[in-house]
Amino acid sequence: MFQRGKSEGLSAVYHFTFTGQELEATVAIRDRTIQVSEGHVGQGDVTITADSHTWLGFLRKETNLVWALLTRKIRIQGSPKLLLAFGRCFPS
Secondary structure (H helix, E strand, O other): OOOHHHHOOOOEEEEEEEEOOOEEEEEEEEOOEEEEEEOOOOOOOEEEEEEHHHHHHHHOOOOOHHHHHHOOOEEEEOOHHHHHHHHHOOOO
């Protein structure tokens, strides 16, 4: 679940592509709010392509991000710091 307090100071647009299900989504986090849209909307600050199962493991803190990046289960274009900031908004 999204935690407003953990998102303080974060302003970023994330473009996601989930493999296996071939689902695309845009997540915008600004002013301690979150907006989710279907497809890639606007200009993203970070583009993430991820195996759906691995991504859920990352959010649940069950999958190590470095391992997922090395095995290319999660691929990122943009700042890895924004990806870590995203993860902090969804503590387990």
